[in-house]
Amino acid sequence: MKLIIAVIRPDKLNDVLEALYHAEVRGLTVSRVMGHGGETERVETYRGTTVKMGLQEKVRLEIGVSEPFVDITVKAILGAARTGDVGDGKVFVVDVEQVHRIRTGERDEAAVTPATPAGV
């Protein structure tokens, strides 16, 4: 199994969620993060204080999937999150040794449903 970590634009979240839904990826965890990459910086002024905002708002997705789902999931994200402008984000794929479903105690493949794409 793998853990897919994606950092995307907040305003692309809904599109990505939709794409994942179509890819039949059911479970995922989302968090608000701040990111820095090639984006140009925003300048803000508060009275005498001027600041460069070095970090942009991003959304981080964490998705545990079984092997057959890795490419499907990555493709879904790449497709839905792209705008073509600097700041679109990154996707990381990390290997996972164990997965447990807390509710049932099921392990590994069984814990990330469906284990294989409907098509297969």
Next chain:
Amino acid sequence: MKLIIAVIRPDKLNDVLEALYHAEVRGLTVSRVMGHGGETERVETYRGTTVKMGLQEKVRLEIGVSEPFVDITVKAILGAARTGDVGDGKVFVVDVEQVHRIRTGERDEAAVTPATPAGV
């Protein structure tokens, strides 16, 4: 060493922290996240706008442990976080190549104390 990533219900956090304390797991990092899984969705209405809330509030734990602690930690989480209802969450175990304790610069086993359970 391993990194244990758990997504649980917010109202189970205190129980889990307590269980980890008894398991003598000392260090951990917590963050608020939103999750989607099998949970049924909430509907909310704001004047003319009706929305389905596709994401539920969850809490994410990140715990770096030495090998002997992996099972102990996972068991503690599974035991304390379960309600039996959809939405209990997942636990992922990922391999870690290096751990550093910033304060001392200690590395790996030394950086995650205790390295071995009191019992052992």
Next chain:
Amino acid sequence: MKLIIAVIRPDKLNDVLEALYHAEVRGLTVSRVMGHGGETERVETYRGTTVKMGLQEKVRLEIGVSEPFVDITVKAILGAARTGDVGDGKVFVVDVEQVHRIRTGERDEAAVTPATPAGV
């Protein structure tokens, strides 16, 4: 490639960002987290309710880098984040199998620029 996960003190974030900049590490993702380790706990009182605050505010960095950058990056963080007091935090290094740059679809080394330190 590796994913470097660091948990540091919020008030050290700017120093770390600066150090990473000098190390020519360009991309990273930041999030606010709460941590528990050896820190002593804060007591707060609200009318009749007294609580021990078991978690301290921390900042979590997630940095995907190519092999040659791993040590540089870890060193930069260790150097900039240390105060010497309990609570400085930890750095974890995890192996990454794939990296994708959403904007271009570039993969792996190409997706984490620069692939090699300027010096090399």
Next chain:
Amino acid sequence: MTTPLLLAVVQDATPALVPADTAWMLVSTALVLLMTPALAFFYGGLVRSKNSLNTMMMSFVALGAVGILWALVAYSLSFSEGSALLGGLTNAFLAGVGTEPKGTIPHILFMAYQGTFAIITAALISGAIVERMRFGPYIAFIVLWTLLVYAPVAHWVWGGGFLGKLGVLDFAGGTVVHINAGVSALVAALVLGTRKDYHRQAILPHNVPFVLLGAGLLWFGWFGFNGGSALAANGSAATAFTNTFLAPMATLVVWALLDAFRNGHVTAVGGATGIVVGLVAITPAAGFVSPVGALAIGAIATFPSYFMILLRARTRVDDSLDVFAGHGIGGITGALLTGVFAEKAWGGTDGLLAGNPEQLGLQAIGVVSSLIYAGVATLVILKVLGAVTVLRAEPRAEGLGMDVTQHGEEAYTSGEGSILVLPAESDAPSPAPTLAPAAR
């Protein structure tokens, strides 16, 4: 309040509108109305974020439900000619309530002014049962409570009822408003039972600045509450106003000192609470005591409320926002101290210190009768309601939070991951396909 009113009537045999008094009472009515939204923030800031809207709405809904009830029936039951125990229905549906003078102000304005008191009194009770009581039954409760508890007690004290006739002093509602609401809150908390997390998890205020905002606006509005109870822009109003200015200052300072001694810190929540307790304590005395007396009352009143809060928190009584400690105990202290510090020279009857111990006895009678009546009546109302409907939200709903489960809203939303249901298709399948299989 009767005293100044009578005075006014005496002053001119043929009562006539006094524009200056009208001006002041117009303002006072607006000020007291503002106290209910202020209370919404004082209470709303003290609860957890997931229950903040529900808590605020418990105050706002009183503006509607209790306000209308007041105009239609409760005003008449409180203030129109009647028995020693209850007013009549002469003014029901505002019959005979027009712009003719009542004292020196338009009758209709007097009705509105008194209405703002009924509204906030009902809203005060909500603090005891927040984070768990269902919204519908809550509305039913405050409506019945206003009818069966507030109206009679208001009549006893201000409407020509027996307590007023006895000579019990209550300038602006220490008994009618605060003791009444306080004891009813205690009973309600006992009937509803504890929140599921009570004594199991830390339940902390989600927004302390809102608590301070509420306290600030409450103080501001309270000038209309106490100063307006003179029903005229005269010396009595100035006295009541200044005492309302001074007493909370003393409470604030003493509360801060107790906090500092007890846990080494002056707290913001404590400061806000102290201000409110001081305002409660001076309410019955405002137009009857000297400014120095007001400082004394404010200072003394700190202790019983402060320690009652600590004590209550150790018990299984989940009076969640300490309405009884703040308003019940604060009101009792104020009512009794009125009997101690009142002075003829300042507009009251002489009290204990002025050599008239009976007054203290009279005050005690006022306290006890409202304590017993309000306590029992509230119990009966809730038991009856509890028999016909479920008062409490389910534990699961309580866990999810009352905002989502009672109101289908959240106080603070980012909209992230929320899927729009286009009104057009609210029945048809939603265009942005939802994530959950359920939606299939």
Next chain:
Amino acid sequence: MTTPLLLAVVQDATPALVPADTAWMLVSTALVLLMTPALAFFYGGLVRSKNSLNTMMMSFVALGAVGILWALVAYSLSFSEGSALLGGLTNAFLAGVGTEPKGTIPHILFMAYQGTFAIITAALISGAIVERMRFGPYIAFIVLWTLLVYAPVAHWVWGGGFLGKLGVLDFAGGTVVHINAGVSALVAALVLGTRKDYHRQAILPHNVPFVLLGAGLLWFGWFGFNGGSALAANGSAATAFTNTFLAPMATLVVWALLDAFRNGHVTAVGGATGIVVGLVAITPAAGFVSPVGALAIGAIATFPSYFMILLRARTRVDDSLDVFAGHGIGGITGALLTGVFAEKAWGGTDGLLAGNPEQLGLQAIGVVSSLIYAGVATLVILKVLGAVTVLRAEPRAEGLGMDVTQHGEEAYTSGEGSILVLPAESDAPSPAPTLAPAAR
């Protein structure tokens, strides 16, 4: 408003200052001024966090731009001697506006009081175009709008213009303020077009407590708006005040019932909206109808506005905060119902129920003339402005949020990862080397 004013003038041939009236009008002016910050919170809480400052500033800037314009020119165009369509320039630059009596209060105070109405009317429109209109063009718009729409219509109704002469009743601005702003908002929304996320993503209120705070403060201020429109501390003020107290209660309750029936929940946003709609509806009637009439108006006015909001949300008309449904429809309902419920006995001309159907016709004339004029004039102003400048922010800026792009600020910042640019070196390279290559 004319009626009480005329009365006052009639009452004493040689007008003189009445201190009590002055006191009440000083307070009323302050209360109405507070309504604009209150509106900033009502609107600001309803938008997304990234647009909250911009939304609030749209109200605050009206305090500056419209306020100054009012003092210099618009007051004169509204209230000084002139034609049936527009006032003259006699009082331009406040010439001849001093402390001499206007009615029974200082003329200068009358000018300030009326100014607060002009300010909030302009600010009301902003609700229709939030989250997308550029700030500069917005300011230009409200300035031109005040000059070309508000001033004339105010003159028609209150300044001796044709509607007032006809006998159209508008106690405190149902037509001048609410219908005017409401229809202009609708036109503005159509000209500006929909937000890029409209009907594509859920756009949710970022801070509902702010919405409740705004509603509470608006109600409080509205007592000056309606009660002050009597321009004296008299029975008429008391009537207007009490009706302003009762009508929103009825709307709040009926709105809650509709919410409960429709989606099983009483909502906080709905409650706040209901209060405002009730206040809008009673505005033209406040000093002309009985309290029971006020309750009826409040209750009836709920339906058109409630269902217009639902209907509007299904269309492509992005009147983002439903200014038309709330103020336009609410104002029309109120204006017409004034013609139904008005009673001589309560200070108005008799209306339909009192056997004078013509009045309803007159009210309709008032409604239609302001609808048409304000609608057309707003269209022209925006088209002209749109020809000389760009009204809308770019989609990218809209995505980033108007706070950052229009004001270079964020409502809530933690400062994390933000690099200080030392003023000294704002041009030289920044000391804390920035992260982005750009900065090299």
Next chain:
Amino acid sequence: MTTPLLLAVVQDATPALVPADTAWMLVSTALVLLMTPALAFFYGGLVRSKNSLNTMMMSFVALGAVGILWALVAYSLSFSEGSALLGGLTNAFLAGVGTEPKGTIPHILFMAYQGTFAIITAALISGAIVERMRFGPYIAFIVLWTLLVYAPVAHWVWGGGFLGKLGVLDFAGGTVVHINAGVSALVAALVLGTRKDYHRQAILPHNVPFVLLGAGLLWFGWFGFNGGSALAANGSAATAFTNTFLAPMATLVVWALLDAFRNGHVTAVGGATGIVVGLVAITPAAGFVSPVGALAIGAIATFPSYFMILLRARTRVDDSLDVFAGHGIGGITGALLTGVFAEKAWGGTDGLLAGNPEQLGLQAIGVVSSLIYAGVATLVILKVLGAVTVLRAEPRAEGLGMDVTQHGEEAYTSGEGSILVLPAESDAPSPAPTLAPAAR
């Protein structure tokens, strides 16, 4: 303020209460009291979240500490018969302060009204030393400062002291309140030193909507501050009121233009600041200049304060919330411009433009004497306090935040991971075993 007061006394040889004046002053006192909570939000929104409660409490605690001190001693030192430099103790402990007329209002009300000025003046200073000064020493400081700085200077100007006798014009406290607080703030900032993050990290406002809320409520309250300083509901009050209505509008607009030119954006923080600066500048002039003069003063006063803020930020002077730039410079500009624009016709003495240059000189004397005295006295007070206790929190505490370290509270808590210490066992080991070994 003396002028109108004297007038009033002159008007009726045998002074008597005027109900209308009493009504207006009751309201004005409530309005000015509200300014201190308003200031708490204006300041509290500008600091970092971790210091927001501490900043707000610095204002709230003044309501207690300074308020009581005022009633007991400071009022007498300011306003009772005494020397040219200081009042006597005739009215200490409110001796002889009752409902008898002072001018045309109850003496006790006059005392309360003046008390609200003393409170907010002390609270204003806190803006200079937020985010680092320990809470205890801060309280000691404002108490001593009120006694040693505020009381004397108030006496000089309003209590029959030398500045008043000289004919220095200060209608509502430009000198007594704003210059006084402004220069003391500057000195306090210098004595306390810079915050550890100053010029090293970006320190940004955590909640700009709170800043706007504070500004809105301050403006609202300021109508009582300036309008009430006429001490009557008369033409002078109307003039002061209207000028308080107009001047900030001009400042708001000019400030916005400067912002736009300087960094291309009209900012919300700038708008809020502009409003306050305009209010400060018109304070000494409110009842002495024409409305057009008020617009001019508001516009002109923008420049010195605006550029002082920019300049100050480049220095090592960490007057954190720019109290000196806003209130000090704003107050000086206002005091001097009063000498320029004052007109007999509008209630003042003629100023420069009316052909009386001396007045400008007199104003300068007022400015200089308060600048020097307040500056030196503040320095002495802080040096003495600094000798007996530590004024500043430790760097570590400063890093953690003043809310947690000074008050043991946080402004916004979710309660996550917090372990309840059951009151019963606060000393015994806690039931929910804590996570840290320490707790063993």
